[in-house]
Amino acid sequence: MLQPNASSPYWNPRIASLSPYTPGEQPRIANLIKLNTNELPYPPSPRVVAAIQQELGEPLRRYPDPEAKALREVLARRYRVDPSWVFVGNGSDEVLAFAFQGLLGHSGPVRFPEITYSFYPVYCGLYALPFETTPLDEDFTLDCAALRAAGRGGVVFPNPNAPTGIALPLAEVERIVAAHQGKAVVLVDEAYVDFGSESAVPLTHRYDNLLVVQTFSKSRALAGLRVGFAIGQPPLIEALTRIKDSFNSYPLDRLAQAGAIAALEDEAYFEQTRQAVIAERERLATALAAMGFVVLPSKANFLFARHPSIGGAALAQSLRARAILVRHFAKPERIAPFVRITVGAPEQNDALLAALRAIG
Numbered sequence: 001m002l003q004p005n006a007s008s009p010y011w012n013p014r015i016a017s018l019s020p021y022t023p024g025e026q027p028r029i030a031n032l033i034k035l036n037t038n039e040l041p042y043p044p045s046p047r048v049v050a051a052i053q054q055e056l057g058e059p060l061r062r063y064p065d066p067e068a069k070a071l072r073e074v075l076a077r078r079y080r081v082d083p084s085w086v087f088v089g090n091g092s093d094e095v096l097a098f099a100f101q102g103l104l105g106h107s108g109p110v111r112f113p114e115i116t117y118s119f120y121p122v123y124c125g126l127y128a129l130p131f132e133t134t135p136l137d138e139d140f141t142l143d144c145a146a147l148r149a150a151g152r153g154g155v156v157f158p159n160p161n162a163p164t165g166i167a168l169p170l171a172e173v174e175r176i177v178a179a180h181q182g183k184a185v186v187l188v189d190e191a192y193v194d195f196g197s198e199s200a201v202p203l204t205h206r207y208d209n210l211l212v213v214q215t216f217s218k219s220r221a222l223a224g225l226r227v228g229f230a231i232g233q234p235p236l237i238e239a240l241t242r243i244k245d246s247f248n249s250y251p252l253d254r255l256a257q258a259g260a261i262a263a264l265e266d267e268a269y270f271e272q273t274r275q276a277v278i279a280e281r282e283r284l285a286t287a288l289a290a291m292g293f294v295v296l297p298s299k300a301n302f303l304f305a306r307h308p309s310i311g312g313a314a315l316a317q318s319l320r321a322r323a324i325l326v327r328h329f330a331k332p333e334r335i336a337p338f339v340r341i342t343v344g345a346p347e348q349n350d351a352l353l354a355a356l357r358a359i360g
């Protein structure tokens with residue numbers, strides 16, 4: 001394998017600045033407590049497993065529905081829009097990639113927060129899109145005025161933000177969307193919305209420049225199936241569809257389509273698991289604060305927390321030595337003292353707290 005910083009004279013120079021995904025975040029170690037990539041600690045609904053089993057065998061001989069019609073119809077019912085307002089892709093990462101290519105940064109720099117989901121600048125690098133970042137306040141809330149400021153390149157931000165977990169109220173999101181209406185697209189990345197923040201989906205009826213992106217990877221426990229979706233008015237959805245059709249007309253395989261439909265049909269299981277995560281998040285936040293941690297107020301399935309005396313890198317390292325993985329970000333410098341802890345099942349969170357007490 002090439003070294004991370006290696007290059008080749010045959011490459012497009014844009015490739016050289018990209019770094020491969022760190023396989024260290026997905027290690028194959030038994031009995032690991034994995035609190036580093038914001039997966040749900042519970043399995044997917046049993047209905048998902050049954051639906052996928054039905055597809056195994058003879059149906060795999062046939063191509064999947066390129067339009068994912070059945071899935072889009074179920075999503076449309078769930079989110080009270082027409083199916084023509086729904087786009088589905090291979091995880092929200094793919095949906096975001098198509099949105100960057102088709103809807104952002106073509107008439108000016110794309111704007112996003114300085115501390116946010118790390119893929120945004122990667123997409124800009126990959127598709128040669130200019131971008132500018134907006135600051136965060138002292139308390140790590142987004143600078144809404146900066147996100148509202150005039151510009152034609154569009155805006156993207158997660159709500160709740162990652163890796164802080166802090167959510168903006170819907171009224172603030174609306175003001176940002178309204179400020180850009182008629183000028184540029186505002187993309188709200190709602191990967192973590194089901195853990196207690198307000199969704200901007202209802203605003204799509206009033207704003208033709210709003211695209212909301214969500215995923216089945218977190219609250220639906222289906223990171224392994226790779227299903228994400230976008231909701232917005234038909235011209236925005238059409239842009240994504242054109243890119244998809246020019247790239248791979250079959251983005252979602254048969255198993256993913258069947259599994260995602262079944263997940264949406266088991267609302268009781270969804271409610272039960274997401275409520276369990278929310279309750280555990282609050283318990284963990286209280287316990288960490290009692291130990292002297294600074295814990296940012298999270299509406300996601302993770303906590304961003306700073307140990308009173310041990311740095312973020314050292315803490316992540318000590319936990320790793322005890323077979324507990326959390327995520328540390330070295331940059332930007334302001335977040336280097338923190339670690340991001342995915343909320344696990346109660347016994348995992350107990351093990352984390354015990355390990356932290358042992359570390360001191």
Ligand code: PMP
Pocket residue numbers: 090091092093094117158162189191214215216217223227228
């Ligand atoms: N957006 C944000 C803010 C995320 O944290 C993630 C998960 N890493 C994604 C999008 C992508 O998730 P997925 O591709 O699994 O849907």
